[in-house]
Amino acid sequence: MDLITKPFNDYQLIDHGDGKKLEKIGPYLLNRPSPQSIWPRKDINTKWNQTDANYFRSSSGGGHWEYQRQLPESWIIEIEQLKIKIKPTGFGHLGFFPEHIECWKLITDIIRQSKQTINVLNLFAYTGVSSLMLTGEGAKVSHVDASKGAITWANENRALNHMDNTPIRWILDDVVKFVERERRRRNTYQGIIIDPPSFGRGPKGQVWKLDDHLTTLMAYLIDLFKDAPLFFLMTTHSPQISVPGMHNYFHYFFDHLGGEIMCGHMLIESLNRLVLPSGIYGLWHADIS
Numbered sequence: 001m002d003l004i005t006k007p008f009n010d011y012q013l014i015d016h017g018d019g020k021k022l023e024k025i026g027p028y029l030l031n032r033p034s035p036q037s038i039w040p041r042k043d044i045n046t047k048w049n050q051t052d053a054n055y056f057r058s059s060s061g062g063g064h065w066e067y068q069r070q071l072p073e074s075w076i077i078e079i080e081q082l083k084i085k086i087k088p089t090g091f092g093h094l095g096f097f098p099e100h101i102e103c104w105k106l107i108t109d110i111i112r113q114s115k116q117t118i119n120v121l122n123l124f125a126y127t128g129v130s131s132l133m134l135t136g137e138g139a140k141v142s143h144v145d146a147s148k149g150a151i152t153w154a155n156e157n158r159a160l161n162h163m164d165n166t167p168i169r170w171i172l173d174d175v176v177k178f179v180e181r182e183r184r185r186r187n188t189y190q191g192i193i194i195d196p197p198s199f200g201r202g203p204k205g206q207v208w209k210l211d212d213h214l215t216t217l218m219a220y221l222i223d224l225f226k227d228a229p230l231f232f233l234m235t236t237h238s239p240q241i242s243v244p245g246m247h248n249y250f251h252y253f254f255d256h257l258g259g260e261i262m263c264g265h266m267l268i269e270s271l272n273r274l275v276l277p278s279g280i281y282g283l284w285h286a287d288i289s
């Protein structure tokens with residue numbers, strides 16, 4: 001089943017096409033690259049000419065922002081009652097991926113229905129929006145990321161929501177190294193979230209390549225998932241993973257647990273009602289009685 005993020009107060013996808021997407025994020029109108037949007041734009045004359053900032057990718061990698069008017073260095077938006085810091089970064093990212101919201105709603109519902117306090121492992125956890133949502137449902141979250149900047153940002157998001165006393169453990173580490181260590185310690189989790197990029201690096205330069213490492217990581221994670229597992233969510237923007245590919249992964253690793261598997265596209269609906277494909281998700285969850 002595909003999941004569609006619809007426009008909401010602080011986030012609206014206005015239009016997309018010709019390799020670009022136009023988004024209103026809080027009060028600001030931003031134009032960013034969207035390589036998958038190869039179709040023509042609907043409405044090139046109006047809003048597209050009123051942008052506050054445009055991001056351009058360079059052919060040598062990276063890119064830069066050009067500002068039509070002065071923007072603050074960062075600003076706050078609200079997502080599902082959480083305040084989140086938005087900041088244009090050198091990579092063109094902003095600190096959250098709106099396409100993940102519907103996946104997070106599914107797992108917060110599962111936690112709520114289960115009425116359990118669970119341990120969740122959040123890998124490649126970035127700026128912590130999912131960690132905050134889950135801890136808001138009473139989960140204890142171990143949040144792992146290789147970037148000190150991402151963990152500082154996640155901690156700022158926690159402070160913005162006055163959630164300083166919620167049980168989130170920030171772990172600055174390489175995902176594979178951390179999971180290997182957790183296996184040796186025989187630690188277990190009831191919920192696991194993983195948002196693997198195609199390529200990344202651990203804090204000591206360890207190389208993460210989805211093609212080479214995902215299967216081994218999944219096998220390790222199944223070892224951490226032995227004590228009353230409740231859910232496993234994978235989201236990715238990696239072009240190597242298709243919806244049938246995600247199905248194959250999930251059936252291989254989760255069929256022995258029973259429960260239910262869901263896989264599909266993550267889509268964002270624009271104001272002109274055309275959806276923008278924005279990655280793939282897979283979710284396994286236990287039967288909840």
Ligand SMILES: C[S@@+](CC[C@H](N)C(=O)[O-])C[C@H]1O[C@@H](n2cnc3c(N)ncnc32)[C@H](O)[C@@H]1O
Pocket residue numbers: 124125126127144145146147150173174175176195196197198199200201202203206207208235236237238
């Ligand atoms: C949110 S994920 C991927 C985001 C999105 N799905 C994409 O493909 O662009 C990116 C995060 O993974 C982290 N990361 C990358 N490689 C890592 C590694 N080997 N260990 C831990 N975290 C890593 C990065 O620091 C970053 O915060």
